[in-house]
Amino acid sequence: MKLHHRVDGPAGAPLLVLGPSLGTTLDIWHPQLSALTQSWRVLRYDLPGHGGSAPATSGLTIDDLARAVLDLVDETEDAEDGEFAVGGISLGGAIATAIAAGRQRAGRRGRVRSLVLCCTSARFGEPGPWLERAALVRASGVTQLAPVLAARWFTAGYDGRWVTDMLERVDAESYAACCTAIASCDLTGRLAAITAPTLIVAGADDPATPLDQALTLAQGIPGALLRVVPGAAHLASVERADTVTSAIVGHLGGHSGHAAGMRTRREVLGDAHVDRAVAATTGFTRDFQHLITRYAWDEIWNRPGLDRRTRSCVTLTALVARGHLDELAMHVRAALRNGLTPDEIGEVLLQTAIYCGVPAANAAFAVAQRVLADVQAEED
Structure with a gap:
């Protein structure tokens, strides 16, 4: 033809x-x-x-x-x-x-x-x-x-x-x-x-x-x-x-990176979370949302040098070190979606106790335990 x-x-x-x-x-x-x-x-x-x-x-x-x-x-x-x-x-x-x-x-x-x-x-x-x-x-x-x-x-x-x-x-x-x-x-x-x-x-x-x-x-x-x-x-x-x-x-x-980033963002964080973030976007926050979608979720998360399991380990560690507990809760769920087991997440947090400090790790374990319990309840 x-x-x-x-x-x-x-x-x-x-x-x-x-x-x-x-x-x-x-x-x-x-x-x-x-x-x-x-x-x-x-x-x-x-x-x-x-x-x-x-x-x-x-x-x-x-x-x-x-x-x-x-x-x-x-x-x-x-x-x-x-x-x-x-x-x-x-x-x-x-x-x-x-x-x-x-x-x-x-x-x-x-x-x-x-x-x-x-x-x-x-x-x-x-x-x-x-x-x-x-x-x-x-x-x-x-x-x-x-x-x-x-x-x-x-x-x-x-x-x-x-x-x-x-x-x-x-x-x-x-x-x-x-x-x-x-x-x-x-x-x-x-x-x-x-x-x-x-x-x-x-x-x-x-x-x-x-x-x-x-x-x-x-x-x-x-x-x-x-x-x-x-x-x-x-x-x-x-x-x-x-x-x-x-x-x-x-x-x-110029926005092709946004599309690729949004796809990865949904795959890692889940549709429910991303849909809530999109629904909450205003004229004031729209440019910031586009920024993180393009640069965090496309330029970084889509790089071929590390797989997503490894990127989750790095992200969890960085969030514990900086004390960003709300983001940590979100990324504990993301780590599960990226293939980490609860025991592997625990190992990451255990290592942060040595390099980020016991108080930081203590707060992180509390957040992770709550998230893992919520996920288990949702699956049951």
């Missing part, structure tokens, strides 16, 4: 691969192109039978489409450094999710360095309606869907005619084949395998991939960040282009 594509941006820049939604072409990314090509070499592709791509000749699956996109990556010289970013809208987002989950990557170069998912889902509802739409399109063509799709793609009153006009460049059989791929798509069980920093963009008024589907992605992909765009339906990247462009540029650029 050979997909029509276009590459824009400076030679030598990192590669970013972007996929369109069902019924649209690579031009759907035009609102973001100028901003993204300042730092990225952007590869946009057309789905089979859409825009300039040849029609589909048989049934399709999400993995078939993912392999076709990876063929484009392998043909692009910018992929030689072994890393690329990938994203997509709706069906394009599902393709990007499948690529990031890695099932198709055996024997291929590279890995996904960042993931952007716009108004998409791990599972697009029951297969019946999609198969019915495929039959309808085969019988009556694609353009007759324009009024229905416009109402799903945009909120009332928004003029997105330049997007619905793309339907005129879509082959009916290929559209139906893509509907079949969507009908059989269920990536829910593969989300946990995604390791790339991930941004999820959801339209607050999206009837096609509602917010609960975005939440499934956010909860299933470790460390994923969810951005809900108000006043936008299914094609939020068109209807609220400035907002979505800013979020994507921030994720791919």
